[in-house]
Amino acid sequence: MIKPIGQRVLVERVEAESKTAGGLFLPDSAKEKPQEAIVRALGTGGRDKDGKEIPFNVAVNDKVLITKYGGTEVTVNGITYTILNESDILAIID
Numbered sequence: 001m002i003k004p005i006g007q008r009v010l011v012e013r014v015e016a017e018s019k020t021a022g023g024l025f026l027p028d029s030a031k032e033k034p035q036e037a038i039v040r041a042l043g044t045g046g047r048d049k050d051g052k053e054i055p056f057n058v059a060v061n062d063k064v065l066i067t068k069y070g071g072t073e074v075t076v077n078g079i080t081y082t083i084l085n086e087s088d089i090l091a092i093i094d
């Protein structure tokens with residue numbers, strides 16, 4: 001597994017639906033990059049200017065909404081993950 005460093009988070013994107021509301025199937029080339037993801041690992045953390053540890057706002061297994069084109073994609077054991085800064089996470093999905 002990959003262990004991010006600093007205020008970075010490792011996420012696995014949730015695949016977008018391949019069928020429209022009208023029942024049409026979309027080819028892979030027509031799909032947009034999914035913005036929903038599952039947090040798989042947290043980085044080592046960061047510190048503020050006074051040296052106090054900055055806590056993460058997300059936890060492993062949280063379902064989150066991320067920026068569409070943010071982060072760096074890496075593939076490990078056939079699974080594609082995205083490493084991004086915690087600030088690229090827009091919301092936690094309940």
